[in-house]
Amino acid sequence: MNKRPTILDVARHAGVSKSTVSLVLQNSAAVKASTRAAVEKAMVDIGYVYNRSAAGLRGASSGLIGLVINDLRNPFFTEFAASIQMTFARKGFSTVIANTDENPDIQATVIASMIEHGVSAFVISPTYAPDLSAFDRLEKSGIPTMQVLRQVDERTDIFPFASLDYMAGSRLATKHLLELGCKRIAFVGGLEDRPVTLERVSGYNELMDAEGRERIYYHGRPSRTFGRDIARRMAREDTRPDGVICFSDLVALGMISGFAETDILPGKDIRMVGFDDIEESSLCFPRLSSIRCDVSRFGENSAQALLNWLEQGDKPEATKRYPVELIVRQSSMRL
Amino acid sequence: MNKRPTILDVARHAGVSKSTVSLVLQNSAAVKASTRAAVEKAMVDIGYVYNRSAAGLRGASSGLIGLVINDLRNPFFTEFAASIQMTFARKGFSTVIANTDENPDIQATVIASMIEHGVSAFVISPTYAPDLSAFDRLEKSGIPTMQVLRQVDERTDIFPFASLDYMAGSRLATKHLLELGCKRIAFVGGLEDRPVTLERVSGYNELMDAEGRERIYYHGRPSRTFGRDIARRMAREDTRPDGVICFSDLVALGMISGFAETDILPGKDIRMVGFDDIEESSLCFPRLSSIRCDVSRFGENSAQALLNWLEQGDKPEATKRYPVELIVRQSSMRL
DNA sequence: ACAAAAAATTGGAACGTTCCATAAACTGAA
DNA sequence: TTCAGTTTATGGAACGTTCCAATTTTTTGT
Numbered sequence: 001m002n003k004r005p006t007i008l009d010v011a012r013h014a015g016v017s018k019s020t021v022s023l024v025l026q027n028s029a030a031v032k033a034s035t036r037a038a039v040e041k042a043m044v045d046i047g048y049v050y051n052r053s054a055a056g057l058r059g060a061s062s063g064l065i066g067l068v069i070n071d072l073r074n075p076f077f078t079e080f081a082a083s084i085q086m087t088f089a090r091k092g093f094s095t096v097i098a099n100t101d102e103n104p105d106i107q108a109t110v111i112a113s114m115i116e117h118g119v120s121a122f123v124i125s126p127t128y129a130p131d132l133s134a135f136d137r138l139e140k141s142g143i144p145t146m147q148v149l150r151q152v153d154e155r156t157d158i159f160p161f162a163s164l165d166y167m168a169g170s171r172l173a174t175k176h177l178l179e180l181g182c183k184r185i186a187f188v189g190g191l192e193d194r195p196v197t198l199e200r201v202s203g204y205n206e207l208m209d210a211e212g213r214e215r216i217y218y219h220g221r222p223s224r225t226f227g228r229d230i231a232r233r234m235a236r237e238d239t240r241p242d243g244v245i246c247f248s249d250l251v252a253l254g255m256i257s258g259f260a261e262t263d264i265l266p267g268k269d270i271r272m273v274g275f276d277d278i279e280e281s282s283l284c285f286p287r288l289s290s291i292r293c294d295v296s297r298f299g300e301n302s303a304q305a306l307l308n309w310l311e312q313g314d315k316p317e318a319t320k321r322y323p324v325e326l327i328v329r330q331s332s333m334r335l
Numbered sequence: 336m337n338k339r340p341t342i343l344d345v346a347r348h349a350g351v352s353k354s355t356v357s358l359v360l361q362n363s364a365a366v367k368a369s370t371r372a373a374v375e376k377a378m379v380d381i382g383y384v385y386n387r388s389a390a391g392l393r394g395a396s397s398g399l400i401g402l403v404i405n406d407l408r409n410p411f412f413t414e415f416a417a418s419i420q421m422t423f424a425r426k427g428f429s430t431v432i433a434n435t436d437e438n439p440d441i442q443a444t445v446i447a448s449m450i451e452h453g454v455s456a457f458v459i460s461p462t463y464a465p466d467l468s469a470f471d472r473l474e475k476s477g478i479p480t481m482q483v484l485r486q487v488d489e490r491t492d493i494f495p496f497a498s499l500d501y502m503a504g505s506r507l508a509t510k511h512l513l514e515l516g517c518k519r520i521a522f523v524g525g526l527e528d529r530p531v532t533l534e535r536v537s538g539y540n541e542l543m544d545a546e547g548r549e550r551i552y553y554h555g556r557p558s559r560t561f562g563r564d565i566a567r568r569m570a571r572e573d574t575r576p577d578g579v580i581c582f583s584d585l586v587a588l589g590m591i592s593g594f595a596e597t598d599i600l601p602g603k604d605i606r607m608v609g610f611d612d613i614e615e616s617s618l619c620f621p622r623l624s625s626i627r628c629d630v631s632r633f634g635e636n637s638a639q640a641l642l643n644w645l646e647q648g649d650k651p652e653a654t655k656r657y658p659v660e661l662i663v664r665q666s667s668m669r670l
Numbered sequence: 671a672c673a674a675a676a677a678a679t680t681g682g683a684a685c686g687t688t689c690c691a692t693a694a695a696c697t698g699a700a
Numbered sequence: 701t702t703c704a705g706t707t708t709a710t711g712g713a714a715c716g717t718t719c720c721a722a723t724t725t726t727t728t729g730t
Contacts, residue, residue: 019679063452285593355708389686
């Protein structure tokens, strides 16, 4: 394991100075084609590999992006993380990913550690935390940082926020169920106090109020388990809702399986719309109608916005919401 | 955004030399308690943050681990990645994650890029690739590298391999179905030529042959879609299998929803066992019997093994297989 | 063929750490 | 008080790049 060759070895081997090699590395226009070729040949000949730490020391960008995710196991976030990471990779950036599991302490530590590693920018889907010291630290560090999917820090002028148009989605879903003639429409899932819940419920509230219909909430964790439990409970109720909007597809899928146990078939006995349109929703039975968020495109767009900030210096707008659409499938049709 | 303070600023502020500050940083025993306290105070006072690039230049470990995953969107791998990342984080290591989407070219690029970034070690769940140049490069780099879940490079003395005991799992599942009295047991999913498939099918082959039963294969991509399609096809067959072992839970879940469409209820009309025991399997209806692999513990163990290699220098054994167990649920019982 | 301009190349200082060899400051025993 | 021994602190060189200012080479116009 004899030391990695350096720029100097390359220079020696190609018969040029280290400065020239450096120029080649940053493919400067100032080096003659023939020289460049010679240098490049030397590099592969001796198996040179670039040392980013050394470059970073002199101020070059690290080409490292920090991605901090509150719940990486949730397929919605997984999809987002995978998509953003792959976009960065295509542009030559590596991504340091950390899952915080909704834990502010973990979040604070991983952010600190990423700063030490010299990440060039941050994308954070933050944990709801009482104190914002993590963000204060970020501000001081001066590292470009985007909040995505959850706006936790108010200072969107410093930490631009990008998300999806959940209000519109919720409006679409409610309108759809109303048009199908549903009388009692329930909203299932989502923790009551959370901003995301507020957003995903707002269109529902708006239209239900406009129609003078009763709002029916079943608030709770946006998980399969919760969905399943609510479905079982609902099956036993005397005046059961005839339409359900779920906080997320995970909840909806949980409900579908809960209903299956009690012989209720969404689409026939009750109408259901999910939220997110994860892959599984088009595969399950019955196929789940959902609000498509197209996370993977959202990931690409966010990545691109961040790169523009980093490379061209144009900061993303303070708040950006990408559009969503309603996908109608079996769960909200007469079968 | 005035330059980050350096070790020198801390020294000045605490009235000691930079060397002393460096010693404090590596908490050396050679510095007096009072001095250490003073230095530490100075650090928080001026908001010092450690510069790992600079340290790395002098040979210090980067504290960065490269994690390369062939399919990050598959919940099995997501769980693994999340678990291993969080274990590293607890030990003060950051994790650079890349999804290769089964693409050898992407795999090669991300590995190269991680080497540039100076990762201290690699954990790779590799893509099946015709050429092993990526591994050759790794070997030359001398960076400790573990293969997990898929053994692609034969040189396990160089790249220790850790996985789960799939053969045992497949034996457990088959034995279970045989004991339930199944006569025609099919194996569904898994690409025919793949080593993983061979492993997951081996116990099935062994026991079926021992019993003199016919082997029935439905090979294909280990996805929900494939499972659903096979279930539909199976529903139309005249001599339908009465027992099914799936390559993965994803396939099994796909089959469950495919069967649901044709009014076949696993556990009543057919018996089914999945493989992996992802979270959803205990939540779906009917609950899916499965071979529990406990990926998240596997992740922790692998992380720990790698850290021991890195820090104590003891290389993991060339091949390690962690045990699996059969979890019996509704899908393989009379309801 | 010559100067001037343009293009291509170069040496050296700097970046923020670590580590070695050395120095300074303390101990306690003679 | 002195000296050896021990504990603690220090200056300086090194790590592999980038970038500036300076230099050399090539091109252009006359």
